[in-house]
Amino acid sequence: MAIGSLLIANRGEIAVRIIRAARELGIRTVQAYSQADAESLAVRLADHAVEIGPPSAAKSYLNIEAILAAAQATGADAIHPGYGFLAENADFAEAVEAAGLTFVGPKGATIRLLGDKVAAREVAANAGIPTVPGSPGRIDDPQAARALAARIGFPILIKAAAGGGGRGIRVAADQAEFDRLAPQASVEARSAFGDGGIYIEKLIQRARHIEVQILGDGERVVHCFERECSLQRRRQKVWEEAPAVHLSDDIRRSLCAAAVALAQSVRYRGAGTLEFLYDVVSREFYFLEMNTRIQVEHPVSEFVTGIDLVREMLRIAQGEPLRLRQEDIALNGHAIECRINAEDPANDFMPGPGVVESLVVPGGPGVRFDTLLYPGYEIPPFYDSLLGKLIVWDDTRANALRRLEGALMELEISGVKTTKPLHQALVADEEVRTANIHTRFLEQWLERKALSLV
Amino acid sequence: MANKQVLSPLPGTFYRKPAPDQPPYKDVGDQVAVGDVIGLVEVMKSFHEVKADSAGKVTKFLVENEDPVMAGQPLVDLG
Numbered sequence: 001m002a003i004g005s006l007l008i009a010n011r012g013e014i015a016v017r018i019i020r021a022a023r024e025l026g027i028r029t030v031q032a033y034s035q036a037d038a039e040s041l042a043v044r045l046a047d048h049a050v051e052i053g054p055p056s057a058a059k060s061y062l063n064i065e066a067i068l069a070a071a072q073a074t075g076a077d078a079i080h081p082g083y084g085f086l087a088e089n090a091d092f093a094e095a096v097e098a099a100g101l102t103f104v105g106p107k108g109a110t111i112r113l114l115g116d117k118v119a120a121r122e123v124a125a126n127a128g129i130p131t132v133p134g135s136p137g138r139i140d141d142p143q144a145a146r147a148l149a150a151r152i153g154f155p156i157l158i159k160a161a162a163g164g165g166g167r168g169i170r171v172a173a174d175q176a177e178f179d180r181l182a183p184q185a186s187v188e189a190r191s192a193f194g195d196g197g198i199y200i201e202k203l204i205q206r207a208r209h210i211e212v213q214i215l216g217d218g219e220r221v222v223h224c225f226e227r228e229c230s231l232q233r234r235r236q237k238v239w240e241e242a243p244a245v246h247l248s249d250d251i252r253r254s255l256c257a258a259a260v261a262l263a264q265s266v267r268y269r270g271a272g273t274l275e276f277l278y279d280v281v282s283r284e285f286y287f288l289e290m291n292t293r294i295q296v297e298h299p300v301s302e303f304v305t306g307i308d309l310v311r312e313m314l315r316i317a318q319g320e321p322l323r324l325r326q327e328d329i330a331l332n333g334h335a336i337e338c339r340i341n342a343e344d345p346a347n348d349f350m351p352g353p354g355v356v357e358s359l360v361v362p363g364g365p366g367v368r369f370d371t372l373l374y375p376g377y378e379i380p381p382f383y384d385s386l387l388g389k390l391i392v393w394d395d396t397r398a399n400a401l402r403r404l405e406g407a408l409m410e411l412e413i414s415g416v417k418t419t420k421p422l423h424q425a426l427v428a429d430e431e432v433r434t435a436n437i438h439t440r441f442l443e444q445w446l447e448r449k450a451l452s453l454v
Numbered sequence: 455m456a457n458k459q460v461l462s463p464l465p466g467t468f469y470r471k472p473a474p475d476q477p478p479y480k481d482v483g484d485q486v487a488v489g490d491v492i493g494l495v496e497v498m499k500s501f502h503e504v505k506a507d508s509a510g511k512v513t514k515f516l517v518e519n520e521d522p523v524m525a526g527q528p529l530v531d532l533g
Contacts, residue, residue: 036522055522056467342498351498353465381465382522385498 002318003027003078003102007050007071008042010082011061012372013388014294015042018080021310030074032067034060036380041372050074055382061085064092068099078102078317084384087293088115104317105270106292113266114290124287127265129258132277132286134201137161142182145200149178152202158182160189161197171203206280206438209237210244212259213301215312216268217322223256224305225331227273227297228435231426231442233349238419238442239426240297240337242304245397245435247278255285260326262287271298271313280438296339296389299368303335303393334397336404338426340371341385344417353381354416362410366393366403369411379416387418397435401427425449458508459516459528460486466497468504468529470519478519480530484512492530495523508532 005028008015019029019042031046036055043049050070053060060066062085071079079096081087081104094108105111114120121131133152138161139145149156149172158170158181170185172178182198190196209232213224228244229237243252259274273295275288298309307324316322343349359375371388373379379387392407394400405427408420426432431441462468470478470493480492491503492512510532517529 056520351500353498381497382467383498 001077001102003314005030005074005076005078006104006314007032007067007074007076007079008046008082009061009067009079010085010087011037011040011042011383012386013370014082014296015040016045016372017310017370018082019045021308021314022080025311025314027314030071030076032061032070034382036382039378041374041377044374048074055380057085057383064089064095067092068095068101071096071101072099076101078104080104080314081293083293083295088291090115102317104313106268106272110266110268111292114292117289120289121287123266124262127258127262129262129287130284132202132204132288135199138197138199140197142186145182145198146175146179149182149200150175152200154178155203155205157201157203158185159199159201160185160193160195161199162189162193162195204277204279204286208244208278208280208437209275209439210247210255210278210285211273211275211295212256213295213298213309214259214263214268214272214274215307215309215316215322215324216263216270216272217316217320218267218269220322221260221263221268222322222324222326222329223260224301224307224309224329226252226255227300228437229297230437230439231432232439233442233446237297238339239423239432240300241397242300242335243331244278248283251278251283251285258285258287262290270316271309277439296386297337299370299389299391300335300337303366303368303391304331304333305329306332333393333395334400335391335393336397336400337389337391338404338408338423339386339419340388340390340411340413340423341419342379342387342416343385343419345419345422347417349419350417351381351385352417353379355379356413357415358412359414360410360412362390362407364403364407366400367407368392369407373413387413387416390423401433457513458510458532460492460504460506460508460530460532462495462504462523462525462527462529464495464497464502465525466495466502466523468517468519468521468523469494469496469501470515480512482512482514486510486512486530486532504529506530506532 006022007030029046031042031049032052052066086092090108090112093103096103170181186196208230227242229240231239273291276285278285356377368391392403486506493504513533514531
């Protein structure tokens with residue numbers, strides 16, 4: 001059923017992104033906002049805006065009753081959850097549908113299934129997709145552990161089943177070391193936790209984070225190729241690219257096919273992302289989890305495929321079948337996204353809200369800046385520090401890097417500290433330029449460089 | 455004599471407890487020494503301790519747990 005009026009139950013740059021996509025489809029937009037966001041760009045751009053509560057997210061953007069009441073009061077017939085907040089809350093998705101409204105996303109049952117780590121691993125196994133090899137649960141029998149370790153292959157992580165926070169973790173490089181360390185780990189676990197059970201898992205020393213974007217209409221699923229998100233700090237992505245570099249066509253094909261097979265097996269509806277760890281050494285990939293929403297870094301996929309993912313989400317939510325066949329989706333050029341956060345990279349990424357005194361947005365071909373900022377805007381302290389995403393596209397990665405360098409130079413945000421200097425240092429870094437990166441690269445790099453980021 | 459106060463160093467959300475299931479750092483009537491933590495301010499999802507820069511006895515909390523606060527806003531009166 002066609003959406004006439006869409007309530008956006010989110011804030012920031014993604015709310016702006018959703019408003020634009022909805023507007024282009026002729027859908028009226030209603031922006032839900034907290035008291036702290038009355039002056040937000042999304043509120044300014046939407047056709048209509050409705051307050052849903054105090055600044056605290058728990059009382060506004062996470063308040064299901066307030067959001068449903070706002071939708072009903074404003075005559076919205078659909079709700080887009082964006083990312084974060086209630087986007088992967090199965091109860092919310094079900095409450096929206098129970099209220100007779102359309103939820104722009106998968107069914108609540110799908111969100112619940114894929115949000116459960118053990119269940120999601122099972123879904124992957126049933127679809128024939130590998131997960132990081134390890135013991136399915138605790139192992140108490142040393143002989144069984146020994147046999148499983150040999151089957152998985154070394155190096156192996158040995159963890160206390162009852163442990164946590166990295167305590168009691170050992171790395172065995174080979175079988176002899178495993179035979180020596182596994183009993184030690186068990187004894188130590190028993191004395192520390194009163195439980196000698198251990199858990200073993202393959203150690204992936206040089207891993208890259210690669211994820212596949214998919215779209216499904218509940219019947220058919222297509223992929224929009226992959227993104228590389230290995231540059232992370234404290235498990236937060238900082239810089240993303242599409243496609244992943246140094247990935248052979250064979251592996252790309254099987255990775256994307258695996259993602260489609262998994263999403264197809266749950267008759268996925270909406271936009272989704274399947275995250276994988278890619279072992280650089282063995283060239284194998286392992287399914288980590290599926291995110292059942294639009295992601296922050298979706299624009300890099302949009303640039304290299306020419307598909308407007310948020311528009312497609314809305315079309316799917318209206319009950320339209322997918323308009324795209326897999327053979328229509330081609331990879332073209334290279335895109336890079338830098339997350340511009342209100343954080344001071346020279347001071348341990350201390351977040352700092354404040355007033356944006358002036359703003360100069362970069363432009364030119366292949367440059368996009370998705371942001372919540374406008375000059376004079378007061379950034380509230382209550383939400384995450386993402387101010388905008390600078391995304392560039394060019395025909396090759398080398399050209400995209402050059403374009404990114406220029407765009408970063410053009411970007412000026414005054415009044416608050418931002419992570420722009422971090423990106424300027426990264427774009428100039430030889431290892432980043434040759435894409436010699438992995439998931440621990442950025443934290444190691446920051447230990448050497450943090451003080452020079454001013 | 456004017457009351458001594460502890461001011462919020464940052465804008466954000468004020469918390470009186472280290473975690474929801476734990477007791478407050480300080481209650482009315484408690485003695486506070488210089489450097490004692492009296493609460494947390496959450497700014498953009500990162501948490502920062504608020505430390506007293508003068509000593510005294512808590513006579514009043516000027517903001518409630520989970521209230522939004524501005525930088526420089528008084529949080530506690532010390533007698």
